[in-house]
Amino acid sequence: MISIKKLIPILIIISNNALGNISNDNSQISSLIFSNIKEKKIEIDEVSYLALSLEILLPKKIVQNELEKLYNKIGKFKKEKKVITCEVRSKGESLSFFSTIEKNKKKVVLNVSDGEELINRVSLANVLDSFKKILMRRFLNDYIKKIEDDISKTDKTQNRIIRNNPKKLEMNIGILYNIYQRNESKKIRLKASLESLYEELDKVKNQFNSIK
Numbered sequence: 359m360i361s362i363k364k365l366i367p368i369l370i371i372i373s374n375n376a377l378g379n380i381s382n383d384n385s386q387i388s389s390l391i392f393s394n395i396k397e398k399k400i401e402i403d404e405v406s407y408l409a410l411s412l413e414i415l416l417p418k419k420i421v422q423n424e425l426e427k428l429y430n431k432i433g434k435f436k437k438e439k440k441v442i443t444c445e446v447r448s449k450g451e452s453l454s455f456f457s458t459i460e461k462n463k464k465k466v467v468l469n470v471s472d473g474e475e476l477i478n479r480v481s482l483a484n485v486l487d488s489f490k491k492i493l494m495r496r497f498l499n500d501y502i503k504k505i506e507d508d509i510s511k512t513d514k515t516q517n518r519i520i521r522n523n524p525k526k527l528e529m530n531i532g533i534l535y536n537i538y539q540r541n542e543s544k545k546i547r548l549k550a551s552l553e554s555l556y557e558e559l560d561k562v563k564n565q566f567n568s569i570k
Contacts, residue, residue, distance in 0.1 A: 409471035
């Protein structure tokens, strides 16, 4: 299963090449992480059901944890073996459905069904759309933490070079001259790296805040 860390370089490429506004950036990231919602037949205990299915390019553990949090928030849920059942009650109305999570190569497949040939298709599609937004926020939040960690590490390296590099150096002292020049070059590269990281951090935070 592909991890968040392995997806970071892909997101960097997308962010750097993305054209248009923030919503377009999110749309490109979303199309990378999620497939379109589609109908398919699933089988549980040799019984066939029609379900809405969504493929997700995130670790299974994250998908399952976030799904259980959502179900706990909107209603009551219970987990039996590989099936998660949820019951939602609101204004005298109720909706009962169940989900299964499975692996398909590098992706996680989330199936949602009401067990009644998708009579509640619209409601279940809304649940999946809400869940996609939750996972997008989780993904971007993890990415923000990764960028902030890289900024911290780069900043510490730069500060160490600045402290150790002589402030005044005779330019004709052989090996010290070479050390000085090498460290100055590192400072320039690190400064450029920090500026890029801060720019990327601002962009991803804007993307995160744009999710409604």
